[in-house]
Amino acid sequence: MSHEELTERVRRIIATAQHLPEEKVTADSTFAELNIDSLDGINILFAVESEFNVNIPDDAAQNIRSVRDVVDGIAKLLAEGTGGNKEAVRA
Amino acid sequence: MNARVVVSGVGVISALGHNRQEFWESLTAGRSGIRPLTSISPGLLRFENGAEVRDWDPLRHFDEKEAGLLDRFAQFGAIAAREAVADAGVEWSAELREETAIVTGSCVGGQTTEDEGFVNLYQKNIPRVNPLTIPRTMENAAASRISLEMGIVGPTYTISTACSSSNHAVGQAFWMVRSGAVRMAITGGSEAVFSLGFLKAWEAMRVVSPDTCRPFSKDRKGLILGEGAAMLVLETLESAEARGAHIYAEVVGFGMGSDAFHITQPSADGAARAMRSALSDAGLKPEGIGYINAHGTATQANDATETAAIRKVFGTHADRLQVSSTKSMHGHTLGAAGALEAVATVLALHNGVLPPTANYNEPDPVCDLDVIPNQARKAQVECALSNSFAFGGLNAVLAFRSR
Numbered sequence: 323m324s325h326e327e328l329t330e331r332v333r334r335i336i337a338t339a340q341h342l343p344e345e346k347v348t349a350d351s352t353f354a355e356l357n358i359d360s361l362d363g364i365n366i367l368f369a370v371e372s373e374f375n376v377n378i379p380d381d382a383a384q385n386i387r388s389v390r391d392v393v394d395g396i397a398k399l400l401a402e403g404t405g406g407n408k409e410a411v412r413a
Numbered sequence: 414m415n416a417r418v419v420v421s422g423v424g425v426i427s428a429l430g431h432n433r434q435e436f437w438e439s440l441t442a443g444r445s446g447i448r449p450l451t452s453i454s455p456g457l458l459r460f461e462n463g464a465e466v467r468d469w470d471p472l473r474h475f476d477e478k479e480a481g482l483l484d485r486f487a488q489f490g491a492i493a494a495r496e497a498v499a500d501a502g503v504e505w506s507a508e509l510r511e512e513t514a515i516v517t518g519s520c521v522g523g524q525t526t527e528d529e530g531f532v533n534l535y536q537k538n539i540p541r542v543n544p545l546t547i548p549r550t551m552e553n554a555a556a557s558r559i560s561l562e563m564g565i566v567g568p569t570y571t572i573s574t575a576c577s578s579s580n581h582a583v584g585q586a587f588w589m590v591r592s593g594a595v596r597m598a599i600t601g602g603s604e605a606v607f608s609l610g611f612l613k614a615w616e617a618m619r620v621v622s623p624d625t626c627r628p629f630s631k632d633r634k635g636l637i638l639g640e641g642a643a644m645l646v647l648e649t650l651e652s653a654e655a656r657g658a659h660i661y662a663e664v665v666g667f668g669m670g671s672d673a674f675h676i677t678q679p680s681a682d683g684a685a686r687a688m689r690s691a692l693s694d695a696g697l698k699p700e701g702i703g704y705i706n707a708h709g710t711a712t713q714a715n716d717a718t719e720t721a722a723i724r725k726v727f728g729t730h731a732d733r734l735q736v737s738s739t740k741s742m743h744g745h746t747l748g749a750a751g752a753l754e755a756v757a758t759v760l761a762l763h764n765g766v767l768p769p770t771a772n773y774n775e776p777d778p779v780c781d782l783d784v785i786p787n788q789a790r791k792a793q794v795e796c797a798l799s800n801s802f803a804f805g806g807l808n809a810v811l812a813f814r815s816r
Contacts, residue, residue: 360714361677364619380459380619380635 325397332393335369352388370396417650418590418665419816421658422501423756424493424601427641427743428464432496436743436753437760440768441789445742447625447637447772452607460621464639464744465607482545483558484523489642489749490555490603491562497599498563501646501658505564514595515556515569516586517644518578518602520748521611523550528608555603555642567595573748576708577669578602580751580801580809583645584667587811590647597652601752603642612638618677620712626745628709628738628770629716629784631777636710639744643752645759662762663814665796666695672806679714679802684722687808691798692726695812699727702734702812703794704767706758707784708802709738710745717779719800735792737785741771751801755811758799762815765793 329349337344376399428446429439450463471480471488526549533539553571560569572581579602586600622635668690672683724731739757773786799811
């Protein structure tokens with residue numbers, strides 16, 4: 323999966339979880355700009371974990387504050403193959 | 414005409430043991446009951462520790478038929494109530510059974526029973542669910558069991574306000590005795606949290622510590638879940654004195670309120686309002702308080718917000734307060750938390766020893782209170798508060814006076 327494709331999917335997940343139009347969620351958006359609070363944040367991580375079949379550790383989760391943080395974190399987890407099921411990632 | 418209300422009996426079962434002596438010995442030794450979980454196989458969760466009740470054999474306390482009717486949380490509630498009533502030396506008469514209330518708290522009731530039934534149904538494809546699931550699961554199962562067992566026919570009900578449940582319960586019972594609505598009350602809370610489904614939901618909240626519970630410490634990483642029950646016998650001072658009962662402490666105030674702020678984030682204003690309300694109900698000035706048993710969950714958000722709330726209410730007196738979180742030892746027992754901590758507070762006033770905040774490593778500038786790190790302290794304080802702040806923004810605070 324290309325970096326662009328990953329970014330698109332993360333943007334779509336966040337837009338869906340927050341009930342926002344997709345164009346509002348850009349690769350450069352911060353959670354603060356999108357009014358994403360701590361509870362919204364864990365809900366987004368849950369959606370992202372389900373979509374990519376990865377497990378985001380709690381300490382990493384605490385440092386995620388933007389769309390880019392999510393994309394970079396997922397890219398790293400997919401590269402490491404952490405908890406990732408390749409079929410699910412491809413699907 | 415308000416009556417004065419006292420605590421004449423206490424009972425407790427928790428990770429710190431099966432009775433009040435073991436509870437108090439652990440608290441004053443600063444000994445934590447947090448251990449690797451035995452009820453859940455390792456590797457299924459991101460966290461591996463909890464404050465479980467050890468060596469629990471319901472058949473030591475109930476016959477097989479009774480035990481089958483009761484979820485673990487209701488068993489704990491009944492055991493704590495038996496101990497509290499025996500401790501108070503209550504002698505039942507028909508009149509007293511009519512004039513006694515039972516008010517209990519529980520956050521999730523018999524969820525371990527529910528979890529088991531759903532595993533059978535959804536995972537093992539067993540198409541029938543045990544018919545005792547409903548009476549075992551209901552949040553009032555412990556209150557009903559205590560009523561049935563002791564023949565108490567007065568007002569009996571259960572309050573469910575997440576982590577504030579049993580502070581709301583004790584507060585209601587206190588007000589009922591104070592107003593003369595009842596002569597005596599058995600009140601507290603019980604909880605059994607350890608099922609995989611429920612723990613998975615806590616894992617997803619990302620507030621459970623991967624190691625232990627370090628309230629107010631800079632390196633705190635979250636709460637540790639616990640289970641158990643605590644019950645208190647409340648009665649009027651007049652009634653306790655007339656029958657020559659042993660008195661632990663006086664209940665002097667109860668305050669409650671709602672944040673109307675956020676479903677999970679705490680609010681210093683809401684917590685402060687509940688503490689002020691308890692002080693006002695007790696007719697106490699902030700300077701009258703010497704000790705606070707804090708909500709102190711060891712999440713980043715709670716401990717900083719609770720510190721800010723205490724500073725709002727107490728001003729410069731906050732620097733003279735002694736504050737500890739006994740959750741560092743018995744874990745966060747959700748709907749039983751207020752009851753366990755009320756017992757800890759009452760015993761602290763009675764014995765002139767303040768339990769510490771265990772597992773404490775380093776000061777945090779946003780939690781700059783005297784949190785009684787790691788070692789119990791000999792100190793006879795006059796009055797104390799016990800704080801409970803729940804998800805949903807619901808706050809409940811109790812005030813006690815030593816006797």
